[in-house]
Amino acid sequence: MTEPDARVIQLVMSLRGQGVTDKHVLAAIERTPRGLFVPERFSEHAYDDRALPIDCGQTISQPLVVGLMTQALKLDDRHKVLEIGTGSGYQAAVLARLARRVYTIERYRTLAKEAEARFTQLRLTNITQRIGDGTKGWPEQAPFDRIIVTAGAPVRPETLLDQLKPGGIAVVPVNNASGTQTLIRYLRDAEGELAEEALMDVRFVPLVEGEAKAL
Numbered sequence: 001m002t003e004p005d006a007r008v009i010q011l012v013m014s015l016r017g018q019g020v021t022d023k024h025v026l027a028a029i030e031r032t033p034r035g036l037f038v039p040e041r042f043s044e045h046a047y048d049d050r051a052l053p054i055d056c057g058q059t060i061s062q063p064l065v066v067g068l069m070t071q072a073l074k075l076d077d078r079h080k081v082l083e084i085g086t087g088s089g090y091q092a093a094v095l096a097r098l099a100r101r102v103y104t105i106e107r108y109r110t111l112a113k114e115a116e117a118r119f120t121q122l123r124l125t126n127i128t129q130r131i132g133d134g135t136k137g138w139p140e141q142a143p144f145d146r147i148i149v150t151a152g153a154p155v156r157p158e159t160l161l162d163q164l165k166p167g168g169i170a171v172v173p174v175n176n177a178s179g180t181q182t183l184i185r186y187l188r189d190a191e192g193e194l195a196e197e198a199l200m201d202v203r204f205v206p207l208v209e210g211e212a213k214a215l
């Protein structure tokens with residue numbers, strides 16, 4: 001896919017109007033053809049600002065949420081980033097345009113393989129993938145400058161936060177007792193102390209512990 005799509009320009013303008021103001025983030029979204037990441041049958045909705053179903057009963061996130069989460073990470077091109085929940089690969093592709101290297105973990109083999117083909121097609125060579133349980137993080141590659149979780153964690157994900165560098169930022173949807181989900185930003189200061197702030201309400205598919213049994 002090399003054809004620029006006029007619909008992506010429209011989408012970027014809409015995201016800007018809704019608070020995605022970082023021009024690097026907007027440029028990364030503009031350069032990432034979401035049409036390549038959604039199932040064929042939804043291609044006419046690829047540039048709508050909504051989440052869409054993907055294989056294995058999962059979803060590709062809403063572009064606004066991708067924009068706001070990416071912006072909340074305050075990325076630069078020296079950063080080593082960990083993503084939990086590769087899914088379609090769309091969020092990873094956006095991150096890859098802003099960071100030095102992206103490590104992404106998915107529990108479904110089918111999704112990981114489909115995402116891999118997209119990364120190859122887009123020549124995104126700075127993404128490293130693994131199939132497995134992302135709740136354990138990626139100890140061999142830790143610590144990370146930035147961590148993003150794109151599935152709803154039942155509780156504060158301590159194992160992942162332990163893999164965050166001093167000065168690091170993590171963005172994680174965490175379930176509330178009431179059944180809603182809040183996007184939390186964790187900031188680890190230079191002394192290693194962790195602070196957290198609630199950013200907004202979100203709705204992600206659940207972060208599921210353990211290996212996927214099938215697919």
Ligand code: SAH
Pocket residue numbers: 058059060061084085086087088089090091092105106107108111132133134135150151205206207208209210
């Ligand atoms: N970032 C994705 C959104 C995917 S939805 C995108 O841009 O398309 C969340 C994904 O998290 C799903 O694919 C789901 O299978 C995956 N997931 C859930 N629990 C997981 C776990 N413990 N380890 C790794 N991936 C997980």
